[in-house]
Amino acid sequence: MIRFRIWLLLGIAACIHNTACSRASGNNTRVTSIQPVTPVTPVPAGSGMVFYLTTSGQTALLAKQNTVLNFGIIANQFPDITVDTTQTYQSVEGYGYTLTGGSAELINAMTASSRNILLKELFGNDTGSIGVSYLRISIGASDLNSSVFTYDDISTGTTDVNLQSFTFDKDRLNFLPVLKQILAINPAIKIVACPWTAPAWMKINADNANNFKGGKLNPVYYSVYADYFVKYLQGMKAEGITIDAITPQNEPLNPDNNPSMVMIAAEQSDFIKNFLGPAFKAAGITTKIIIYDHNADRPDYPLAVLSDAGARQYVDGTAFHLYAGNISALTPVHDAYPSKNIYFTEQYTPSTGAFSGDLNWHVKNLIIGALRNWSRNVLEWNLASDPDFAPHTNGGCTTCKGAITINGNNFNRNVSYYIIGHASKFVKPGAVRVASNIISNLQNVAFVTPKGKKVLIVLNDNNTLRSFNIKYKDKRVTISLEAGSVGTYVW
Secondary structure: OOEEOOOOOOOOOOOOOOOOOOOOOOOOEOOOOOOOOOOOOOOOOOOOEEEEEEOOOOOOOOEEOOOOEOOEOOOOOOOEEEEEEEEEEEEOOEEEEEOOHHHHHHHHOOOHHHHHHHHHHHHOOOOOOOOOOEEEEEEOOOOOOOOOOOOOOOOOOOOOOOOOOOOOHHHHOOHHHHHHHHHHHOOOOEEEEEEOOOOHHHEEOOOOOOOOOOOEEOHHHHHHHHHHHHHHHHHHHHOOOOOOEEOOOOOOOOOOOOOOOEOOHHHHHHHHHHHHHHHHHHHOOOOEEEEEEEEOOOOHHHHHHHOOHHHHOOEEEEEEEOOOOOHHHHHHHHHHOOOOEEEEEEOOEEOOOOHHHHHHHHHHHHHHHHHHOOEOEEEEEEOEEOOOOOOOOOOOOOOEEOOEEEEOOEEEEOHHHHHHHHHHOOOOOOOEEEEEOOEOOEEEEEEEOOOOOEEEEEEEOOOOOEEEEEEEOOEEEEEEEOOOOEEEEEO
16 A cells, blocks of 8 residues: 655635635746746656645645555545546546737737747647647637727728728737747647627617727627628638637626627527528538627526527537636536537636635636536636736726736746646546546546546645545555645546
8 A cells, every 4th residue: 555645834825705706816926037837757657646736835836746656455544536437428628718919918028939938838738838728819809908999990980891891900919929829839729719899880889988898789780790700710710720619709798898798698599590600601610609608697598599499500509607606507508408518718816815715716616617517628717917917908807817927028827827737737638527526525527538548636625634545446546635735646
């Protein structure tokens, strides 16, 4: 019997919940210069289990532990987390962030060598990388761009129903070059794109002072807006960028962001059924249409859209955020339409609070919870911000902290870097979730990777150290994990 105990003195920080935002918050991990993560030596086949640890007190940060653990015939008093690879669930499409316009601006301002080091660490697949495999991007500006724009902005009081003014010019300086460099590092990365607003001239009832904020799409322009999506996808393809999926609207029930646009369920259903879906079909576009893209407190919204057979035929699945509601709400949507996929596309970490709070809440609810409720991916929000949590629009989020804080050519790895890294580095696209049981507040989720490796991610959601067994095929290995700590176990 081999037992391995991790004895670390931890400071347990208070977790401040925020129902309007991420429910918990974290401090930066201080890094004064670009220092890639410690390379992980591949484990030879059959040599046993290795694991990677992040502690709530930041004494270990996605760190490979030195001792190799071996399964054996063990009998003890500790509870078992049993991994059963014969019981399978959904496949995984990836883990990652949103590459906002602000993120791209900061990354592109770095020197070529510094930018290359950062992007390879984030998106590469070597031992010093975390292997981000999924990106979200905005169609036009999000609230984390320096300014608001769409791809067809024209003079007030005019229209452009033939989209003759459509242009990517505002993305050519920073956004497109950075995205293309990411694709050069990982050509297989999946991309979901969504608008924060339609062009202002297509909207009605918008804020009189800012037609990019609030309001809704004028039904007169439903057909034109569908053509706008087609033109966007074709234009990105011409740039060498394949968009795997789109959502018709980011947070369609939120009129308060800048930019933003309301699109209630009946409107989204009508738009997809009668305009967007047929426009994609006519243009030969196979990009997935994913609905909703908002909080888990309103599962009635995607259920209403999916109940319309005319819209449903064009829909791949539903995307969720978790600024409100419970992650368990994803499962009833899956169960009602099991042929339609579930995705998790946004959750932010704010500028206030403790590393330990974000680590616990996000790993429990997203890395573990979203996957145990049928999601095929997990995306944290902003990839990068500066020390003042900028850039952002006037009225955009002023407290959104990036996974990376960029200050010139230096950067800090923040809590969401480690939240995503505990999955993205090990659970590659094509992995399949398999059965595992939750015991003693040891939250967990298990996978089999395309190469046949087993991966188990465990969060000790207790206030004290817990010892437990990982059981696989009637053999066990005994582990001890400190309170609030996360371990990824690979064998």
